[in-house]
Amino acid sequence: xxxxxxxxxxxxxxxxxxxxxxxxxxxxxxxxxxxxxxxxxxxxxxxxxxxxxxxxxxxxxxxxxxxxxxxxxxxxxxxxxxxxxxxxxxxxxxxxxxxxxxxxxxxxxxxxxxxxxxxxxxxxxxxxxxxxxxxxxxxxxxxxxxxxxxxxxxxxxxxxxxxxxxxxxxxxxxxxxxxxxxxxxxxxxxxxxxxxxxxxxxxxxxxxxxxxxxxxxxxxxxxxxxxxxxxxxxxxxxxxxxxxxxxxxxxxxxxxxxxxxxxxxxxxxxxxxxxxxxxxxxxxxxxxxxxxxxxxxxxxxxxxxxxxxxxxxxxxxxxxxxxxxxxxxxxxxxxxxxxx
Amino acid sequence: xxxxxxxxxxxxxxxxxxxxxxxxxxxxxxxxxxxxxxxxxxxxxxxxxxxxxxxxxxxxxxxxxxxxxxxxxxxxxxxxxxxxxxxxxxxxxxxxxxxxxxxxxxxxxxxxxxxxxxxxxxxxxxxxxxxxxxxxxxxxxxxxxxxxxxxxxxxxxxxxxxxxxxxxxxxxxxxxxxxxxxxxxxxxxxxxxxxxxxxxxxxxxxxxxxxxxxxxxxxxxxxxxxxxxxxxxxxxxxxxxxxxxxxxxxxxxxxxxxxxxxx
Numbered sequence: 001x002x003x004x005x006x007x008x009x010x011x012x013x014x015x016x017x018x019x020x021x022x023x024x025x026x027x028x029x030x031x032x033x034x035x036x037x038x039x040x041x042x043x044x045x046x047x048x049x050x051x052x053x054x055x056x057x058x059x060x061x062x063x064x065x066x067x068x069x070x071x072x073x074x075x076x077x078x079x080x081x082x083x084x085x086x087x088x089x090x091x092x093x094x095x096x097x098x099x100x101x102x103x104x105x106x107x108x109x110x111x112x113x114x115x116x117x118x119x120x121x122x123x124x125x126x127x128x129x130x131x132x133x134x135x136x137x138x139x140x141x142x143x144x145x146x147x148x149x150x151x152x153x154x155x156x157x158x159x160x161x162x163x164x165x166x167x168x169x170x171x172x173x174x175x176x177x178x179x180x181x182x183x184x185x186x187x188x189x190x191x192x193x194x195x196x197x198x199x200x201x202x203x204x205x206x207x208x209x210x211x212x213x214x215x216x217x218x219x220x221x222x223x224x225x226x227x228x229x230x231x232x233x234x235x236x237x238x239x240x241x242x243x244x245x246x247x248x249x250x251x252x253x254x255x256x257x258x259x260x261x262x263x264x265x266x267x268x269x270x271x272x273x274x275x276x277x278x279x280x281x282x283x284x285x286x287x288x289x290x291x292x293x294x295x296x297x298x299x300x301x302x303x304x305x306x307x308x309x310x311x312x313x314x315x316x317x318x319x320x321x322x323x324x325x326x327x328x329x330x331x332x333x334x335x336x337x338x339x340x
Numbered sequence: 341x342x343x344x345x346x347x348x349x350x351x352x353x354x355x356x357x358x359x360x361x362x363x364x365x366x367x368x369x370x371x372x373x374x375x376x377x378x379x380x381x382x383x384x385x386x387x388x389x390x391x392x393x394x395x396x397x398x399x400x401x402x403x404x405x406x407x408x409x410x411x412x413x414x415x416x417x418x419x420x421x422x423x424x425x426x427x428x429x430x431x432x433x434x435x436x437x438x439x440x441x442x443x444x445x446x447x448x449x450x451x452x453x454x455x456x457x458x459x460x461x462x463x464x465x466x467x468x469x470x471x472x473x474x475x476x477x478x479x480x481x482x483x484x485x486x487x488x489x490x491x492x493x494x495x496x497x498x499x500x501x502x503x504x505x506x507x508x509x510x511x512x513x514x515x516x517x518x519x520x521x522x523x524x525x526x527x528x529x530x531x532x533x534x535x536x537x538x539x540x541x542x543x544x545x546x547x548x549x550x551x552x553x554x555x556x557x558x559x560x561x562x563x564x565x566x567x568x569x570x571x572x573x574x575x576x577x578x579x580x581x582x583x584x585x586x587x588x589x590x591x592x593x594x595x596x597x598x599x600x601x602x603x
Binding site for chain 2: 068071072073074075089092093094096097099101103106107108110112113117118120121123124125126127
């Protein structure tokens with residue numbers, strides 16, 4: 001049975017056009033000058049139980065708005081939205097029992113209380129029995145070693161610790177579906193890895209459906225089998241991660257800082273790469289304003305290591321960085337028809 | 341239900357965290373009572389009763405009034421406004437809880453720490469330092485119930501003020517206005533007997549008197565017939581129900597701002 005059913009879902013916001021300055025602010029008090037923003041503009045998809053779906057897109061794409069509709073906070077302007085056969089907005093209390101939600105930017109832990117007290121409060125409101133509660137906490141402790149944090153006040157936790165506790169809290173009542181809105185935002189690599197491991201484990205052992213919004217393509221690569229890309233309120237792509245993976249997973253950008261860079265250096269670099277790897281090398285070169293030379297490489301065609309070796313031996317390179325392709329670039333490539 | 345009791349317990353724990361704050365509240369209340377003591381002694385200079393109240397009754401009224409004022413000052417509206425303004429309210433909306441009851445029980449939890457740390461010390465001081473004579477009567481039996489009803493009415497007002505954060509960036513003005521209106525019209529600052537008769541009549545049909553004047557009368561004039569107190573409780577209960585329903589309706593309206601227009 002389909003867990004989440006969405007058809008032509010739309011959310012429009014009416015926003016007051018605000019004017020500049022004091023005079024404008026006074027004018028705004030009486031203004032009827034609204035514009036409509038189509039945050040979500042007719043999207044459709046179905047999600048089956050046990051799936052991990054990456055719901056991605058650039059800033060302002062409509063990700064959070066969709067999540068807020070699915071969790072029953074926002075009322076859709078139009079369209080069909082059912083979670084477990086019910087409309088979330090009309091059955092908020094009932095739906096909340098089968099859902100877990102983590103908003104990366106906020107916490108559900110009580111700020112001034114030790115973490116364990118927050119867990120106890122959640123245990124009561126979700127009517128979790130003591131045996132299950134102990135089992136859950138034991139399991140989280142095994143997976144990520146939470147026990148040491150239980151007696152700390154939530155506000156004394158680091159961002160990563162807090163997020164681990166928040167995720168643990170959202171799974172406490174063994175929900176059917178968990179929404180994770182930017183769970184790894186602002187975290188360092190080792191904590192990200194821990195969180196990804198935790199999510200995979202929970203999905204594997206409990207078959208919990210997980211909907212993940214993120215900026216971080218690393219999250220998507222590590223966790224999702226299916227990916228939905230949204231931009232400007234519309235779905236650009238919905239399907240297997242492999243296809244997208246081939247697109248952005250293959251690309252890496254080599255950032256170089258070359259000593260005494262001049263226009264000639266760039267020409268030399270271009271010609272050198274063409275000479276070494278042939279015309280169909282899948283390499284593009286761009287110069288950023290802060291003196292980095294970006295060499296974007298399609299690893300399917302040319303191994304990154306070879307390019308790096310070539311550049312290092314032939315140019316006076318001062319500094320090197322390797323970055324993954326950004327979300328904005330993925331969306332641009334999808335627009336350009338890369339997935340057709 | 342047990343979930344809401346958990347909120348209450350949580351709020352009590354939070355309340356205890358801020359231990360130092362209580363000391364200052366008690367200190368402030370003591371200073372206020374000392375000032376009130378001398379002020380009212382000079383008002384009563386040479387007179388046995390004023391507007392039907394003896395000096396002891398008036399002092400008890402004022403001292404207990406300020407203590408209840410502290411008890412009812414739970415900052416619920418400020419907490420809510422912060423949650424609404426920052427969007428943290430989304431977290432609660434994804435949980436199977438009723439926002440009004442969640443806040444009510446949290447407020448009860450907070451207030452119960454105030455009872456232990458502020459109210460009890462004050463009452464002890466009234467008994468042993470100011471040596472006020474308490475008359476005997478039915479009133480004491482009704483007082484706790486009356487206080488609970490006053491608490492609920494006060495909460496409903498606070499809750500409505502907090503909800504106004506859906507419409508405005510800052511509730512400072514609304515909250516301050518509410519506080520002034522309540523402290524004057526409820527009889528928290530001055531016994532209602534000291535108002536002109538016409539004003540008294542108007543005040544008696546408003547909900548504010550049920551927040552301070554009613555419970556305070558039960559203690560300052562406890563030697564009336566039980567029926568009189570019972571009638572007072574009925575009026576209070578009606579106001580508690582009316583304000584509860586009204587603030588719930590207001591919530592249903594205010595939440596639309598978030599749900600339709602976005603957070």
